Amino acid sequence: MKNPYYPTALGLYFNYLVHGMGVILMSLNMASLETLWQTNAAGVSIVISSLGIGRLSVLLFAGLLSDRxxxxxxxxxxMCCYMAFFFWHPAHQ
Incomplete structure (x- = not known):
């Protein structure tokens, strides 16, 4: 691999893959998350949408910091934050 951007591009695509997996897994398990979190479907939906809103807000600041x-x-x-989410989330169910 002569191009130094391949590992970075693979890392970015891996981040999008893991984010999509997190949203899909949470939406597929909404019923069990409702009982686990003692809330209704709207409460779980707020958490799922918060993942996207949090990603958008973090991307703004991360973009400014990454330029610097x-x-x-x-x-x-x-990537480390997503891995921590996936290892922490199943352990606390």
Missing amino acids: FGRRPFIMLG
């Missing part, structure tokens, strides 16, 4: 400090550290930070 470089993109790769923030891509790796995002």
